[in-house]
Structures are given as C-alpha cells and as structure tokens.
Amino acid sequence: MSLPRIAVDAMGGDEGVRVMVSGAALARRRHEQFKFLLVGDEKRIKAALDNHPNMRGSSEILHCDDVVGSDERPTQALRRAKTTSMGLAIDAVKRGDAGAAVSSGNTGALMAMSKLSLRTLPGIDRPALAALLPTLGDHDMIMLDLGANTDCDARNLVQFAIMGAAYSRIVTGQALPRVRLLNIGTEDIKGTDVLQDAAAKLRSATGLTMQFEGFVEADKISRGDVDVVVTDGFSGNIALKAVEGAARFVGDLLKRSFMSSLRSKIGFLISRPATDLLRHHLDPNNHNGAVFLGLNGVVVKSHGSANAVGVANAVAVAARLLEDNLTQRISTDLAELGEERLRETYPSGAAK
Amino acid sequence: MSLPRIAVDAMGGDEGVRVMVSGAALARRRHEQFKFLLVGDEKRIKAALDNHPNMRGSSEILHCDDVVGSDERPTQALRRAKTTSMGLAIDAVKRGDAGAAVSSGNTGALMAMSKLSLRTLPGIDRPALAALLPTLGDHDMIMLDLGANTDCDARNLVQFAIMGAAYSRIVTGQALPRVRLLNIGTEDIKGTDVLQDAAAKLRSATGLTMQFEGFVEADKISRGDVDVVVTDGFSGNIALKAVEGAARFVGDLLKRSFMSSLRSKIGFLISRPATDLLRHHLDPNNHNGAVFLGLNGVVVKSHGSANAVGVANAVAVAARLLEDNLTQRISTDLAELGEERLRETYPSGAAK
CATH class of the missing domain: 3.40.718.10 (Isopropylmalate Dehydrogenase)
Incomplete structure (x- = not known):
C-alpha cells in the first residue's frame, strides 16, 4: 500500500x-x-x-x-x-x-x-492537541489537550479520553489503554465540578475501548502506569511546559554540578555515554509532533523551535497515523460506544 | 527579641x-x-x-x-x-x-x-498557598496559589501578586520583586479572560511594591529571572507537581543511565559529589514549608510525606516569617497601595 x-x-x-x-x-x-x-x-x-x-x-x-x-x-x-x-x-x-x-x-x-x-468527526465537538511524552515504562504516554481548548466541559473531556485511547492503541498496541484525568488530587472529592462530572461519565460508560482509572496528579504522569492523561488545554499546556522546563532545569543543574570540581569533571567525561543517553531521552526533538485529534484528517503540529530531527519526527508521526488509520479508529470507537450509549454518557442537551 | x-x-x-x-x-x-x-x-x-x-x-x-x-x-x-x-x-x-x-x-x-x-487580612478576599522553588538564579522564587483556591478571579490574582511580592522581599531582599502571571503564552492575547483582566489591572496599578512583567510560561519559571509566579490554585498545583514529578523522573533516568554500563558506573562513583549536590538541591525536603498568605497569623503547610529534615525546614520558614513580620508587611503594602488606588485597581462591585 x-x-x-x-x-x-x-x-x-x-x-x-x-x-x-x-x-x-x-x-x-x-x-x-x-x-x-x-x-x-x-x-x-x-x-x-x-x-x-x-x-x-x-x-x-x-x-x-x-x-x-x-x-x-x-x-x-x-x-x-x-x-x-x-x-x-x-x-x-x-x-x-x-x-x-x-x-x-x-x-x-x-x-x-x-x-x-x-471539520470535526461525527460525535466530536472539539479537536484536541495530543503529544507523546517519555515515561519510565516501556512506552510513551499520551497527554491531551495541550492548548487547543482553554476551557473544557465534561463532555469535551470524555471525547478527549476516547480519542486519546484510540491514539494510544496505535502507539502501545494495548487493547484497553489505561486512562486518567489530570487533577490536583486522586481522592474522589478533589478538583472542579467539570472533572467530577467527566469522571462520573467515564466510570459509568460501557463499551469504551479503555480502562478508566480515575484521577492522576501531575507528579505521577511519567511513571509508566498510565497511558493517556486527559485534561483541559490550559492545564495540559501548563503541565507539559512545566515538565519540559523542569527537565531542562535539572539538566542545567547537573551540568553545573559536574563542572563544580576537577573530580566531577573527570567523572563526567568517563560517564559521558550515560549522560548522552539521558540527553537523547529528554531532547524534545525526539518527542516532537503533537497531533490534532478529532478531525476529518491528520494534522501534526511540530514545535516552533524544532530542528531538522524534530521536524523529521513530526513527519514520521503523521505517516504513522496515516498508516494506522487513526481517524478511522476514532470513528469506530465512537460508533462502538453506540449512539444509545453516547447519549447516556453525555445527553446532548447537557452540553455547554 | x-x-x-x-x-x-x-x-x-x-x-x-x-x-x-x-x-x-x-x-x-x-x-x-x-x-x-x-x-x-x-x-x-x-x-x-x-x-x-x-x-x-x-x-x-x-x-x-x-x-x-x-x-x-x-x-x-x-x-x-x-x-x-x-x-x-x-x-x-x-x-x-x-x-x-x-x-x-x-x-x-x-x-x-x-x-x-x-480570618483574612483587610483587603484580602482569599488566602493563598505559596511555596519557595529552586531556580538557576541566586535565590528561590515564590509560586502561589498552589491549591488553596481552585477557581480564581482577577481580583484574587492581583491580591496574590501583592502577597507574593511581600514574601519575596523577605526572601530575596529586593525592594521590587519581579512578578509574572502564569499563562500558556507570553503574548498579550494568550490565556483566559481572568488572566487578561488581572494583567491589565497590575499593569495600570501604581504604588505596587513590585515590578509586574506580564506573563510567564511554565517552562521558564526556574530560570531565575522571575521572583514571584502568580496563578490560580488549580494550575499552580498542576505546575508544582509537574515540576516535582519531572525532577524525580530525570533523576530516575539518570540513575538508570549511570547503571547501564561498567564505564558509567565508574564515572558515577567518581562524580558522586556532583550528583549528591544535585540530589540535595532537588530534594523536596530542602524546600519544604508552604505558607498560607493573607491571614491574620502565620500558618505553614509541611508536605505530608516530609521527613524530619523537611519538617525542620517548615518550622524554620514559620520562624522566619514571624521574625520578618510577613503579616505586617502585607498589610503595609496593601495600605501603601492606598484605598483610592485599591478601588481603582479592583472596584469592589466588580468582584465575583
């Protein structure tokens, strides 16, 4: 083909x-x-x-x-x-x-x-921007939305969860990706009404191609035990950039520490392959290519400051989504959920 | 005394x-x-x-x-x-x-x-939770609110800025701390209406004991060129935890990289003082002690998982704020701003 x-x-x-x-x-x-x-x-x-x-x-x-x-x-x-x-x-x-x-x-x-x-796919009100992020586990995790929608209602978040799970199935090969909502605590009582509402809908929905496992806090998204982190575009953008900034901060500190004494400099030179591995793992160019999910077509956003390697990775993301037919998968998942169930999960009158 | x-x-x-x-x-x-x-x-x-x-x-x-x-x-x-x-x-x-x-x-x-x-100080509608975070600069920066107020209006954010600046003056000794609002972009058009409104109020206000310098993105809070980062409690909590999680993630990756070969292990042992320095710098216990600002009295929140060193640091934060009379400083700054100007900055009828 x-x-x-x-x-x-x-x-x-x-x-x-x-x-x-x-x-x-x-x-x-x-x-x-x-x-x-x-x-x-x-x-x-x-x-x-x-x-x-x-x-x-x-x-x-x-x-x-x-x-x-x-x-x-x-x-x-x-x-x-x-x-x-x-x-x-x-x-x-x-x-x-x-x-x-x-x-x-x-x-x-x-x-x-x-x-x-x-235009958005049938059953999707708003597209969302999703990115792959490195974890300590076997594969990357997906976070969405990362800034496309500053304000989101519960219905949006449920749709993001469905789209993120479809993307994760392509990336991880798992039949039922583990999905969580980003929140400021994992207890049921934590967070905004919108998050409470979205969690209730995802918990009670049947026919979803995912395991919904409740809330996750921002310090636990990279541990490898969650495949899809769902959030509104404002919080998602803050979380993503905070992670990027902190990784760079630690890298800078590490550099400073290594340069703080002759002994450390020597140790650094010897362990160079290790720090190079770390640098490669954390380089945003190696995770470049965020995807607008929920459209009739594939659109990939490459980082504004990406270098050629970054752009090549963004192109590869686009190619992979074409190959694995992401758009079709999301439509199928939505259809699988069924018109009936969809209406139960979020009655159209209840949407903002 | x-x-x-x-x-x-x-x-x-x-x-x-x-x-x-x-x-x-x-x-x-x-x-x-x-x-x-x-x-x-x-x-x-x-x-x-x-x-x-x-x-x-x-x-x-x-x-x-x-x-x-x-x-x-x-x-x-x-x-x-x-x-x-x-x-x-x-x-x-x-x-x-x-x-x-x-x-x-x-x-x-x-x-x-x-x-x-x-009770809150006169002129303060809601207290905020503020923490010190490490930077690449000469001193820690202050971020608030970190979770006390899930929803905030522009008036709340302006008050947080005033309180954060008062705290920063104690920590940094600077007469006019540099204050920014956390946002998903630095362009004037970015972010929610609440952020736009708060920025406009802070830009036009006179008599503030701070330099208000607009917006900051979450990847740039640790560079040492901003002293106070102001945000609502939901975003602040997400940003803080994302930073903590990313720092731990990089630390874990680093450990793994160092253990990936004999050569790296040797390098690690030699550069141990450097990595110990890094560990010390990043240990949350060494930055423990978040403060509820805006109350008639000093209340310090120690992290639930803090060890004895962490608790000792939280106690030291409380002692320092008593010594430097933070509560009095915030009141003075509010009075300095003046009833007239205060009303201009946020007419009481305009508050949510």
Missing part, C-alpha cells in the same frame, strides 16, 4: 524553510516511501531543496506568498486560510491532495484553520 | 508524631531560641520526646484525641476545629498562645480552618 503524501507548511517555525525541508528530507532518508507537498515560497523552497537530492521526484511545491505570523490572532489568520502556507497545507488534506499536514507555525491558527477546513 | 513559640500539629502527615517531633527537635538544634506547643496525643508525643532531650523545657504539650483525616472533606473537618490537633494548633495562633502553626495534615482542611479561625 502506498502512503498518501504529506503536506508540509514550509514557512512556519522559528527557523523557517531550511529546517522544514531538511526535516522532510531526513524523514525520507529513513522511510523511502514518503512523498511531500511543500507549501510556501517556491524560490526559497527550491534553494533549500538543492541540498537534498533525495527529495527530487518525491516532492512537489505549492507556491504561495503569504505566511501566518507566530503572534497572529487565530481569528485574523483564519481570514487568510486561502492564501497562507498553513491554510493551503490543510486545504490539500481536505481536497485529498495530501493525507496529512505538518506545520511548525502558530498553534492557535493551525487549530482554527484545521477545524474550519477539515 | 524573643520569638513567639510555634504550634506544631503533631498528628498530621504520613508518618505522624515521630517525624513531626523529630523535625521540631532538629529545627531547635539549629536555632536554640525556638519554642514549641506540640498539639496531639499526649502519650505518643511524650514517647517521641524521649529521644530529644533538647526539647525539654522548650516545648509544651496540648493534648487532644481527635485527628483530621488526610482524605476528609474540609467542610467535614471544619466541624471538628475545636477538637482536632490541626484545629487546636490554629486556635493557639488565634489566641496569641503561639505565633505560628505548622501542620503536615490535609491541605484543604488546614486552609478552611485557618481561614475561619484567623
């Missing part, structure tokens, strides 16, 4: 064209079947392609002049959906001209454009 | 009496002027005191049979404020029988009891 090509917004991200094209080329060196639609300034894309002969014959350029600014309001960017590299990459997915879109641009704009163009 | 004695809820925490009494004794070995009122089961406290001759003559026992459960609902615990060790420790502060209270018990109950018994 040939994989549909991947539309790459070549203009987004802090580094722009060069990193995006290098990332795509790197992904293609690892997976020769990858094909690309590179969207953006043709002249600059062509210049970047000069360094990557392996992209010849496997990539096409879709020219446009316009770019979404990194600080631009999503509502403003939406008006230029038909002219910007981000908008055209998403549009290619809609038209079936590409299977997935990858962008390192403005997250809010990417979300707004994707939602407007691709 | 003699320091008022400190009331210790000897029954709270995972380990109970022994750790609380050992912690108080350890604090007293460092600061001989400390005096204690130990509240709880007299027989068990006496047994624990047998190991600490330095506590003789410097501690009195206030006996009670009742203890607040760690999973107990605050509303339920409140009814037993007059009979529990937690309630009686706070009551001692109210009666002037102790200068501060320290407890490792149920945070929600401690908050509810403290608020009911001690």
